[in-house]
Amino acid sequence: MKALLFTGVKEPLVYTDVDLPEHDDTFGLVRLRAAALNRRDYWITLGLYPDLRFPSILGSDGCGEYEGQEVVINPSVHWGNDPRFYSDDYFILGMAEDGTFAEQVAVRKKNIYPKPAHLTAEQAAALPLAGLTAYRVLFSRCQARANDKVLISGVGGGVALLACQFAIAIGAxxxxxxxxxxxxxxxxxxxAKGGANYKSPESMKALQKRSGxxxxxxxxxxxDGFNQLLKMCRKGARIGVYGGTAGAWNGVSVPNVFFKQLSIYGSTMGADAEFGQMLDFVSEYEIVPVVDRVFDLKDGNEALQVMKTSRQFGKIVLRIANL
Structure with a gap:
């Protein structure tokens, strides 16, 4: 089969022929139709993850066919039985195990789910990792509900956009x-009702005044911007944190946290039950993930270069075959 091989840090991925994945009967072999990039894939190519393996196949998100059914893959492996936190054996598909930047991938059968019927293969491929992350941080952790005023920072990335769409769907x-x-x-x-440019203090202050x-x-x-977000919180607000791309919370006003009775929740990925709940939610509200652009699998390096610029609005998808 064809695949994109990760052969070394800061080296281009290699589009080449590889053997079909070996697997036992607890795994299913999914014939992939589309895969999606995540920032994680780009960071792995830069060597920013531990315990890298060469050669390997990256890719956490995928949609394809299994036993005649259109399916999506839950990339969250070995979460465990505690819904609060993942187990010591936890990992995300695409490193340590080979992922979805290939024509076929071996996946644990319990991680294979029916594709939401209203989505194309490319739209569905954009859903798993970002959708699971957004669902957990928004609903399981922050308990967002109708009529809440919700602020999503850094809109344009996959998780932020789906969190935005999910919150709009429930009437926030x-x-x-x-x-x-x-x-x-x-x-x-x-x-969305409106927004602010985080590079402009005046724009952020205007948003706070407008929203209340x-x-x-x-x-x-x-x-450095985290303290501004705390200032924009109402009393009793819930803050969900699923990344730290800008670094440490420098200059945070701790009194803002305790005087306002704020709750800060860390969140990453999600449990198996949450993945199923997320798919049900997407189907119920007919959520369509935003796809910025689509590349053929062989052009994966070009797709990674687009991700490097952070100019995309939505997910970058690799087309592997047509359903």
């Missing part, structure tokens, strides 16, 4: 931040 009043006015406008077109503050804040950046 959603606002976004971005360093791009164009991305804010696109989020408003999806149903937020019940739920979903953030993946951290860094």
């Amino acid at each position: 009043e959603v606002y976004v931040t971005s360093g791009s006015e164009e991305k804010i406008e696109k989020a408003v077109a999806l149903g 503050g937020f019940d739920v804040v979903i953030d993946s950046a951290g860094g």
Whole structure:
């Protein structure tokens, strides 16, 4: 079969022929139709993850065919029985085990789920990792509900966009931040009430005044801007943190946390039950993940270069075959 091989840190992926995956009867062999990139894949190519293995096949998200059925793959492996936290054996598909940047992938049968019927293969491939992460941080951790005022930071990435779409679907009043006015406008077109450019203190202050503050804040950046998010919280607000791309929470005003009775929740990926719940939610509300652009599998390096720029609005998808 054809696959994109990761052969070394900061080396281009190699599009080549490889053997079909070996597997026992607890695994199913999924014939992939589409896969999606995540920031994780790019970071792995830079050597920013431990215990890298060469050669290997990256890719956590995939949609394809298994036993005549259209399916999606849960990339969250060995979460365990505690819904609060993953087990010591936990990992994400695509490192340590070979992933979805290939024509076929061996997946544990319990991680294979029916594809939401209203989605194309490319849309469905954009869903698993980002959808699971967004669902857990928004609902399981922050308990978002109708009429909450919700702020999603860094809209444009896969998780932030799906969190935005999920919150809009339940009737929350959603606002976004971005360093791009164009991305804010696109989020408003999806149903957000408005947004602010996080590079502009005046824009952020105007958003706080307009909204009256937020019940739920979903953030993946951290860094110096985190203190501004705390200032924008209402009393009793819930803050969900699923990343830290901007680094440490420098200059955080701790009194903002305890005087306002704020709750800060860390979150990453999700349990098997949450993956099933997320798919049911997507089907019920007919959520369609935003796909920025689609590349053929052989052009995976070009797709990674687009991700490097962070200019995309939505997911970058690799087309493997047509359903």
